[in-house]
Amino acid sequence: MSKTTILIVEDEAIVAADLAGKLGQLGYEVAGTSAAGEEAVELACRLLPRVVLMDIRLKGSMDGIEAAEAIRRRVNVPVIYLTAPFRFRHPEPGHGQRAVRLYPETL
């Protein structure tokens, strides 16, 4: 079976490169990298990766949650959010609920 392909959506180039390196070591194949939500949606539709890793804060007009929603409406690809821990300590309205549900005991 071929390698699991992954699309990385991350606005910080260094973080994205680090992530790509780690994924490569773990045996995954990075299908593409994008820093903006619109481009990410386009890439997801075109490359059809098995998984999308999505940063919540992005360049461009879309944030990660909007981009994930747009992808979900177009193609059936699971989306995993990338986020810094502190975001959950000060959850923004609309995001916090899911965070609390996934992390019942915050750090």
Add this chain to the structure above:
Amino acid sequence: MVSEPFGYILKPFEERELATTIEMALYKHQSDRQLREAHDELEQRVRERTQELNELNETLEGRIVERTAELNSANEMLRVSRRAALNVAEDALAVRELAEETNIELRREIAERKRAEEEILQHVEALERFNKAAVDRELRMVELKKEVNELLAQTGEPSRYPLDLDEEAPFPPGSEESQRQQPKMQQPPHLQAGGLPPVLRCGAAAGALLAAHKRAAETGERGEKGNLRLLLIEDSEDDALLTIEELRRGGYDPHVTRVDTPAALQAALDQEGWDAVIADYNMPSFTGIDALRIVQAKGMDVPLILVSGAINVEQAVEVMRIGFHDFIIKDHLSRLTQVLERELREAGVRRELEVAVKELSQMHAELEQRVIERTAEVQAASVKLRASHAATLNLMEDAVIARKEADEISDRLRLEILERKIIEEALRRSEEQLQAMNEGLEREVEQRTRELRENQLQLLHAEKLSTIGKLSASIAHEFNNPLMSIMTILKGLKMRAILEEEDRQFLDVAITESARMRDLLRNLQGFNRQSSARKEPIDMQKAIDSVLLLQKSDLKTRRISVVLNYAEHLPQVIAIPDQIKQVFLNLLTNAADACHQDGGEITISTWQQDQRVAVAIKDTGTGIEPEKMDQLFQPFFTTKPGVKGTGLGLSVSDGIIKNHKGEIRVESRPGEGSTFTVLLPVNAT
């Protein structure tokens, strides 16, 4: 509505977390899809079955409606044919009655006709007899006169009887009285009232006809003795006048046509309607005999009277024989009226008879015709009867066939209904199967969901532990450098400084304690370091020691003593070190939590059991109630008060040990304590 993400990865990224989260997301995604597909398939099948069922129902209903209509029309046909058969039978009855009536009528008419014919024949016979008698009498009289004349001739006396047969006339000729009365007296009896009685008794039609003729005879021939169309064959004008005069005197009003040649006679005879013919015996162009022949050739039935100047007896007999009705000597012309009267009468009777016979024969023909017609009618009626009888039979046959068809149709219907029932039964069964399948699938979905949730929770817990490990590793790292500095300084101080014995001992204690702190930090680092999911050979007792090291102070605070009962040579086990450590951490925490009053004792024993390594952790705590034993390994099940327990410890531990192909056994007595035994295979790969 924003959809649920498939997971979160916290920055900064850590390899194991990355891999786990991605694999979890993939697994979750796949199982979601499978579930959706299974659900869709199920729905599709339910839809298909429902549609099949509906179609089947519709078909069956359609067929039932059809069959019912067929049955109705067959019944209707049956009713109609029955009614038609009844009508035909009634018709046949009516025709038969009519035929019988006609037969009776015909028989009656035939009988009547026969009777009438018989009567007429009798009458004709009687008339013939009468005629014959009259002729015989006349002939006899002529013969007698002839004999008398012969006798007189023999005696030499002149002939006493000239050949005049009318010498016995009661009145002398020329007498007024005789001219008036004679004809009245000579009226034939049958022309008077009540005449022709036998004929009048015949059939009504014949009777009526005869009565009409009687009236005609009275008015035409006798009434006032008026008109008389007379054909006079006479060469002498004077004789003709004499004859006319004589007739006038007799009361007639003669319309006379005189002819004296055969051609003129022929022409006159062509005009019909003559009442009488009077012929002269001797004429220059032809004789009275010739004239008679001509009249006879015409076939006319009129009185023929010969008038002669002088005639002997032979001649007289001869003329009577050839057809003249009478003859008159010119000298006795006064007899003419009387003779003519009689002959007219007889001719009238003859005509009447002829007419009657003609009428009768016509009637006979009519009757024959009617008999033929009636016979034809009866035959036609009987043919119709036979036809209607046949039609009735046909209709009855049709009715029988229709009934048979109706029976067949109802048989088919019964069969259909049976078939339908069977199909419905089969459908119900398949529906039940579908239902069962659906339930099975739902159960499976539930099961999968539960498993998924468990896995997620295990993962969360592992993540938490991992975070704790990381935190402690970083603390250890940060503490290690200063500690190294402290130890170096302490060791240098001990070597260089000249110290009091007491101070040197303090310094040794400080160095020993620093070394202990260094070991502790190293252990902490080690606990965290082995975070890869790689299996490696581990010493169970060392793993337990490293966990105990972290918990030692906590246990001391709670006045819980730990007794180690290690086996001497315990084989290593192939396992993921930090997972195994996590299990022991969980079990030790549980054991400590169970001893919540006045300390307690935890005994850790290790031994080898067949190809497995066993680690038993025994406490003197509260124990577990038997009814809760079943739920022990379920996620979120906890007996710990408040927020102290998550209910995940044993569930996660059980999952880990099962992944290593091992097992956890529990023994417990409420109030006395519990023993958790972990068994792991030695050569687990």
